[in-house]
Amino acid sequence: MAIGPSRYPTPTHELVLLGVSLGLVALVGIAVAGGANALFLAIIVAGAVATSLIRGLFPEAPFFALTFANLIALYAAIFSFFMQVLFGLIGPAISGLGFSLPIAFFLLGCWLRRKEVQAVVDHADIRAGGRLYRAMLWLVLVFLVGLGAFILSAIDAPLINNDFAFLIAMALIGAIVLAVSRDVAIFLVDAGLLFEEFFHRMSRLAIPAFAFLTFYSLLVIVFASLFCILSQYSGEVHFRVADVARTITFSEAIHLSIATISTVGYGDIVPMSDIARVLTSAEVICGVMLLLFGVSELLEYTREHRREHPGHDKGKL
Numbered sequence: 539m540a541i542g543p544s545r546y547p548t549p550t551h552e553l554v555l556l557g558v559s560l561g562l563v564a565l566v567g568i569a570v571a572g573g574a575n576a577l578f579l580a581i582i583v584a585g586a587v588a589t590s591l592i593r594g595l596f597p598e599a600p601f602f603a604l605t606f607a608n609l610i611a612l613y614a615a616i617f618s619f620f621m622q623v624l625f626g627l628i629g630p631a632i633s634g635l636g637f638s639l640p641i642a643f644f645l646l647g648c649w650l651r652r653k654e655v656q657a658v659v660d661h662a663d664i665r666a667g668g669r670l671y672r673a674m675l676w677l678v679l680v681f682l683v684g685l686g687a688f689i690l691s692a693i694d695a696p697l698i699n700n701d702f703a704f705l706i707a708m709a710l711i712g713a714i715v716l717a718v719s720r721d722v723a724i725f726l727v728d729a730g731l732l733f734e735e736f737f738h739r740m741s742r743l744a745i746p747a748f749a750f751l752t753f754y755s756l757l758v759i760v761f762a763s764l765f766c767i768l769s770q771y772s773g774e775v776h777f778r779v780a781d782v783a784r785t786i787t788f789s790e791a792i793h794l795s796i797a798t799i800s801t802v803g804y805g806d807i808v809p810m811s812d813i814a815r816v817l818t819s820a821e822v823i824c825g826v827m828l829l830l831f832g833v834s835e836l837l838e839y840t841r842e843h844r845r846e847h848p849g850h851d852k853g854k855l
Contacts, residue, residue, distance in 0.1 A: 552600050559607035560585055566611045570618040571630065580634030584641045585610045591645055595652055599659040605726045610641070620684060624691050625704045632701045636708035643712030647719025655723040676718040676725075683711050750832040754799075757828060761821040762788065762795035768814060776814040779807050794818075799825035 563585035571578035585607060593603040617637055621628065628636070648655050687707050691698040698707075715722055766788045769776050775783045779790065786794070786807065794807045798821045809815045 552604070555604050556589070556607065559604055559611075560589070562611045563607060563614065566614045570614050575630040576634040577630040577637065578634075580637050581610070581614050584638050588641050588645055592648065595648055596656060596659050602659050602723075602726060609726060613640075624684075624687050625699055627699050628701060628704050632704065636704055639705070639708045640712040640715050643716040644719055644722060647716040648723065651719055654720045658720065658723050658727055676714060676721050679714045679718075680711050683707060683714070746836050750828075750836070754828060754832075757821070757824055758792065758795045758799055761799070761817065761824075762791040764817055765794055765814070766791040768817065774811055776809065776811040777807055778810050783810060795821065798822060801825070 564582055567578050567581035567585075568574070571581065588610065589603050589607040592606050593600065596602050614637070621633060625633075684707075687698055687703075690703075697703065765777070766786065769786045769791070775785070777783070777786050777794070779786060790807060796802075797804050797807070798818045801822060809818050
């Protein structure tokens, strides 16, 4: 299922998307690294340099570089879990080096097989069935490396939880990525096209979604105002905040209203009086009804759009 020429953004649009993608990498990096250390620097540098090199190797496929930048953020999150479970004793400097190895191997694979990868990029389409599964086989191989490290850690933790074993594991993952760099490229292309199609479909719902969120926000504000008025202009204490019965502020009322209408119920602000319980119950009912009718209207809007433009979606897929 091919995606049309919309995958070629304007330079300004591409710059904005690149900034957002690298911003995501930086956000995940600072969370994963726990501070401005060598691992954080490695994540940032790997994201910026690798994206630039991919963009230079395949100048006719900007979406490929953008998807790769987003994948680095995902890879950093998975890498963090890998480190916490198996390699908790590894320092930031070695962690940064290990993080960069698979990325460096993938770039090397793209350069060595640039004609094959270019062919994949030039004939970008969303794969399905057996072709998709074959393109994702490399993920299974990478998972087996992690599983092997986990088994060895369970048998003898000091054997695996050291710098040398960590670098060997990351180099092995890098070697797998190098060997199947074309399949990784197919995975990236498919992911980019799927994201593009998803956001294209979402953009058509911008107006009804904005109307829904506007009404939702108004409902939150109305009930928050009622909570605040009830609390501040009544002689009775109606709410308990952190186990203390007292008057609530408007910001606290907004927090309570959002937690109530979303049925999250954090429990930090609790209605005490009967009238407060009636109001919170009414907001829950209104929120559920609004959600049901809102989703129904969004679906109806989508159906009407398809009836008015019957060939539009077919041209996109």
